[in-house]
Amino acid sequence: MPNAISGFSKLSKLDKIDWLISTYFTDKDSAKQLITQYWNSDEKLQKLHDEFIENTITNYYLPLGVAPNFLINDALYTIPMAIEESSVVAAASKAAKFWLDRGGFKAEVIATEKIGQVHFTFDGNFTALQSFFNKVKPKLIESASGITKNMQRRGGGILDIELKNKTEDLANYYQLHATFETLDAMGANFINSCLEQFAQTFKSEAEDTLDGNLDIVMSILSNYVPNCLVKAEVSCPIADLKSKDIEHPEIFVQKFKQAINIAEIEPYRAVTHNKGIMNGIDAVVLATGNDFRAVEAGVHAYASRNGKYASLTHCTITDGMFKFWIEIPLALGTIGGLTGLHPLVKFSLELLEKPTAKALMQVVAVAGLAQNFAAVKSLTTTGIQEGHMKMHLMNILNQFEATAIEKAEIVNHFKTNVVTHSAVVDALKKLRN
Ligand code: MEV
Numbered sequence: 001m002p003n004a005i006s007g008f009s010k011l012s013k014l015d016k017i018d019w020l021i022s023t024y025f026t027d028k029d030s031a032k033q034l035i036t037q038y039w040n041s042d043e044k045l046q047k048l049h050d051e052f053i054e055n056t057i058t059n060y061y062l063p064l065g066v067a068p069n070f071l072i073n074d075a076l077y078t079i080p081m082a083i084e085e086s087s088v089v090a091a092a093s094k095a096a097k098f099w100l101d102r103g104g105f106k107a108e109v110i111a112t113e114k115i116g117q118v119h120f121t122f123d124g125n126f127t128a129l130q131s132f133f134n135k136v137k138p139k140l141i142e143s144a145s146g147i148t149k150n151m152q153r154r155g156g157g158i159l160d161i162e163l164k165n166k167t168e169d170l171a172n173y174y175q176l177h178a179t180f181e182t183l184d185a186m187g188a189n190f191i192n193s194c195l196e197q198f199a200q201t202f203k204s205e206a207e208d209t210l211d212g213n214l215d216i217v218m219s220i221l222s223n224y225v226p227n228c229l230v231k232a233e234v235s236c237p238i239a240d241l242k243s244k245d246i247e248h249p250e251i252f253v254q255k256f257k258q259a260i261n262i263a264e265i266e267p268y269r270a271v272t273h274n275k276g277i278m279n280g281i282d283a284v285v286l287a288t289g290n291d292f293r294a295v296e297a298g299v300h301a302y303a304s305r306n307g308k309y310a311s312l313t314h315c316t317i318t319d320g321m322f323k324f325w326i327e328i329p330l331a332l333g334t335i336g337g338l339t340g341l342h343p344l345v346k347f348s349l350e351l352l353e354k355p356t357a358k359a360l361m362q363v364v365a366v367a368g369l370a371q372n373f374a375a376v377k378s379l380t381t382t383g384i385q386e387g388h389m390k391m392h393l394m395n396i397l398n399q400f401e402a403t404a405i406e407k408a409e410i411v412n413h414f415k416t417n418v419v420t421h422s423a424v425v426d427a428l429k430k431l432r433n
Contacts, residue, residue, distance in 0.1 A: 009055055017057050048341065064287060064344055066351070067092035071104025072232075072366050079367055080348035081283035086391035088279045091374035092367060098243065102236040105369065107362035112183075113159060113227040114331055116191040118176035118199045118219045124212020126165055129174065133163040136205045140176070143201040144194045151190060156181040158194060176202065179227075184357040186290065186333030188221055195219035223294040224301045225329045232365035233325035234373065241322060245381055253322050255380040256315065260324075263311035270310050273372070274303055277312055277326065280371030284364045288352070289338035289345030295330060302329045313372050326369040330361045389419035396424045406431055 002023045008016065017035055025031040038058040040046040050056040062082045067089055070077040079096075081089050099105060122129055141158055148157045159179040166173040176198055180191050199219045206214040241249040263273035278296060285292045303312050313326045334357050338345050349355065352363060378384045393414055397407050410427050417423065 013050065013057065016055060020057065045343070048343075052338075052341075062286070064348070065089035067096055067367075067370075069093065069096040069100050070363075070366060070370070071096075071100050072107055072362060074104065077353075077363060078351055079284055079363060080287035080351050081280070081367070082287040082344075083279065083283035085279060086395060087388050088283060088371065090391060091378075091387070092280055092283075092370050095370035095374040095377075098373075099234050099370070102234070102240055105232055105234055105366045107230065107232040107366055109358045109361050110229040110231055110327075111227045112181060112358065114180045114182050114187050114191060114221065114225055115227075116178050116180065116195045116219070116221040118178070118195050118202065119217040120174055120176070120199070120202070120215060121172040121217060122174055122210075122212055122214045123172050124210065124214075126167070128211060129214075130163060132206065132210045133176075136202065137161055139205060140198045140201050144197040147190065147193045147197060151182065151185075154183055156183040161198065182333075184334045185336040186294075186331055186357075188291075188294075189336070191221040192219065195221070223297045223331070225298050225331045226302055226305065228329050228331050228361075229327060230330055230361040230365045231325060231327045232362065232369045233323060234369065235321055235323040238317065238320055238322050245377065249322075252377075252381070253317050256322075256324075256376055257317055259376045259380050260311060260313060260315040264314070265310070267309040270303065273376075274300070274312050276375040277368040277372045279375075280367035280369075281328075281330075281364055284367045285332070287345070287348040288332070288334070288360060288364075289342050289348075290332050290360075291337075295332075298329050298331065313369060324369070324373060326365055326372065328365055328368065330364055332357050332360050332364065334360050390414070393419050393424060396421060397428070400425070400428055402428060 005019065008019070011019065017032065021028050021031050021035075035058045038061070040049070040059065046059075049059055062084050064080060064082045066078050066080055068078040070079050079092065081092065083089065140161055144158065151157050157180070159181055161176050161178045164175040164177045166175060176195075178191075178195065178198065180187060180194070182190055196219045199216045203214060203216050238249045238253050241252060246252045263270045278299065281295065281299070282292045285295050299312065300309075303309055312328055313324065315322070315324045317323075333339060334349060334355055339349060340346070352360065355363065375384065378387055393411065394407070397410060402410065406428065409431055410424065413427055414424070417427075
């Protein structure tokens with residue numbers, strides 16, 4: 001076991017790498033070569049990336065792909081996607097093309113409210129606390145005016161603050177539950193700064209006028225944003241679904257709907273179903289420099305809002321029409337954070353024609369819906385492995401360091417043969433012999 005190290009963060013990047021390599025690696029030269037090989041030769045660009053986090057030693061690449069032909073509210077988009085999983089971009093592109101000929105996607109933002117809370121304890125009388133809060137509320141808002149000035153000028157700011165009594169769930173526990181409009185910013189810094197100011201003002205006002213001990217526990221935004229909601233849908237006459245993969249649309253829609261119904265009532269399936277949706281959502285969220293962990297946490301909480309984890313997408317078949325939609329909470333930003341810093345994030349946002357946060361919410365929801373349509377369509381028709389393994393073929397070939405000629409031969413061979421890991425290895429061995 002290596003010894004603990006103190007002062008690691010103060011070492012230079014090269015000294016950090018040398019310590020790691022001398023402590024953990026046997027083939028020291030190749031480890032160092034690997035780490036430094038991933039540095040960008042443009043020193044300024046590398047420094048930018050080094051400074052995003054602490055203790056950076058190198059860059060960790062993810063592919064940035066694009067899915068073209070997304071018709072959303074009658075405008076065409078090419079959607080950037082940063083993701084390592086093979087077949088996700090291909091599936092999105094396929095779904096985009098499929099719906100391009102059938103009216104495209106319709107999307108609408110239902111609401112854009114963000115939430116933050118000051119969590120505190122109080123051991124005095126609730127009625128007294130309530131009337132103290134009512135009196136002090138304008139002062140709380142006023143005390144944050146330095147923080148809210150610019151946001152307010154643009155049309156956003158604090159929407160409301162409520163006092164919530166949570167003592168039935170936890171002794172002496174209360175909240176200041178605040179709502180915000182943060183426009184094109186995700187708003188985490190703005191919200192957290194407002195909350196910390198509310199907490200400070202609330203505490204100091206309470207000290208002068210309220211009987212009982214009031215203690216601030218913490219002030220933090222919530223990543224659960226059920227009122228920051230977007231909906232995306234596709235619909236068309238059932239007969240119009242006829243295509244290369246859908247020979248009998250009537251049978252297809254029944255089976256497709258059954259698959260959605262299963263995800264609506266069966267949590268084991270719902271988790272995988274929603275994971276497929278998040279393949280599309282996370283990829284766009286990441287490409288556009290947004291916080292995919294926040295989005296994941298909020299979306300999954302929303303999927304359980306009725307007390308049981310369930311599908312985020314829904315489907316109806318009425319009067320000969322097939323309708324398929326998603327409704328999800330998304331707190332996204334197109335200004336602030338990484339959006340103005342990471343060159344590829346800037347590229348992705350420009351590719352999306354510099355969207356507002358609302359427009360980005362629509363694009364992201366559509367990517368999730370498209371991904372789910374592609375997955376459920378495959379699952380209920382050909383099965384998922386056919387497409388997956390075709391895409392996985394390249395990964396296997398790369399793993400065995402196949403040459404360009406070998407790749408071409410093997411890809412050709414598997415146009416008419418079933419791809420499995422062992423079949424690919426066997427074919428490669430045969431070719432090499
Ligand atoms: C794989 O990443 C995603 C799927 O499992 C989604 C689904 O089952 O719906 C294919």
